[in-house]
Amino acid sequence: MSRLFSPLTLRGTTFRNRAWVAPMCQYTSVDGFPTDWHLVHLGSLARGGAGLVIAEATAVTPEGRITPADAGIWSDEQAAAYAPIVDFVHSQGAAAGIQLAHAGRKASTKRPWDGDGYVEPADGGWQTVGASPLGFADWPAPRELTVPEIGDVVRAFADAAVRADAAGYDVVELHAAHGYLLHQFLSPLTNQRTDAYGGDFAGRTRLTVEVVDAVRAVWPEHKPLFVRFSATDWVEGGWTVEETGELTRILKAHGVDLVDVSSGGLVPDAKIEVGPGYQVPFARAVREASGVPTAAVGLINDPKQAEEVLADGSADAVLLARALLREPHWPLRAAFELGDSVDWPVQYQRAAWR
Numbered sequence: 001m002s003r004l005f006s007p008l009t010l011r012g013t014t015f016r017n018r019a020w021v022a023p024m025c026q027y028t029s030v031d032g033f034p035t036d037w038h039l040v041h042l043g044s045l046a047r048g049g050a051g052l053v054i055a056e057a058t059a060v061t062p063e064g065r066i067t068p069a070d071a072g073i074w075s076d077e078q079a080a081a082y083a084p085i086v087d088f089v090h091s092q093g094a095a096a097g098i099q100l101a102h103a104g105r106k107a108s109t110k111r112p113w114d115g116d117g118y119v120e121p122a123d124g125g126w127q128t129v130g131a132s133p134l135g136f137a138d139w140p141a142p143r144e145l146t147v148p149e150i151g152d153v154v155r156a157f158a159d160a161a162v163r164a165d166a167a168g169y170d171v172v173e174l175h176a177a178h179g180y181l182l183h184q185f186l187s188p189l190t191n192q193r194t195d196a197y198g199g200d201f202a203g204r205t206r207l208t209v210e211v212v213d214a215v216r217a218v219w220p221e222h223k224p225l226f227v228r229f230s231a232t233d234w235v236e237g238g239w240t241v242e243e244t245g246e247l248t249r250i251l252k253a254h255g256v257d258l259v260d261v262s263s264g265g266l267v268p269d270a271k272i273e274v275g276p277g278y279q280v281p282f283a284r285a286v287r288e289a290s291g292v293p294t295a296a297v298g299l300i301n302d303p304k305q306a307e308e309v310l311a312d313g314s315a316d317a318v319l320l321a322r323a324l325l326r327e328p329h330w331p332l333r334a335a336f337e338l339g340d341s342v343d344w345p346v347q348y349q350r351a352a353w354r
Helices: 036-047 076-091 147-167 181-186 201-218 241-252 280-290 303-311 322-326 330-337 346-351
Strands: 008-010 013-015 019-021 052-059 095-101 171-176 225-230 258-262 294-297 317-320
Touching: 019 330, 036 052, 036 076, 052 076, 052 171, 076 095, 076 147, 095 147, 147 171, 147 201, 171 181, 171 201, 181 201, 201 225, 201 241, 225 241, 241 258, 241 280, 258 280, 280 294, 303 317, 303 330, 317 322, 322 330
Parallel strands: 019 052, 019 317, 052 095, 095 171, 171 225, 225 258, 258 294, 294 317
Antiparallel strands: 008 013
């Protein structure tokens, strides 16, 4: 059996394989609620053979949405709406995950197909908040969160995790990457605070540690907890791979079971060196520095490439995005090409590869 199609167990959850669906924003929610699009989109990826299907960045508060059309889980009614989607994902043999997020200063923006830029409050947007009053690009500067408001954010993540459990999710992933709120606190480029949540490494990482602790306290012991990091800002003076490794090592003791290693997204002028598997070395560096399992992401398109990432010890799983949008049955094709058994849905078996 290939490494890609060997099972992986974290706490009480066993994933049937290590080809996982990365969270991908769909910008198709209504007041934070999922629609039929989400059932079909996520359901098709589960049917396609993935081991874990992680739902898109799901806001823990209304102002934590990237766009007004983003998913949310700040109410019990929203959690109930996700349950049928989770049930269908499970029926196809995949584990179901959800990424909990707060966009911070990168909130209240337009959907990609509506153009770039900020949505004004008069047009359905809202005042953004952040670690410090520093705007992204030419967008309005956020309002700096007060210490009591930071406590509210921590509670919002924990409350969202309780709802995610009620909806039946197997995995919660905390979004601390791509320039969103937790990342904004981590990086000295966006965190200029002089209180306990700024300054040195301990101060800048304090919010992320508090969110992890609050979520782990309410998330069932047998269910794994993931964190997504941007390993580097790709800018001098920003958050680094070494800091990511150190924070991951700390979070291991706080109950984090795997880190999903991406990069960038904090500032608009970063020069990112993009190519096949360009973020895999970050996953390997964090894994080696922390002893925590990692998932690699970023232009992993070929089954043999994915297998090599796992076989050489760079990561414990791969997260796929664009490749799965182009080909939802990518895992089934990958299993065939790697010589593993292909678990076709019974409805499709007469069309299976021979």
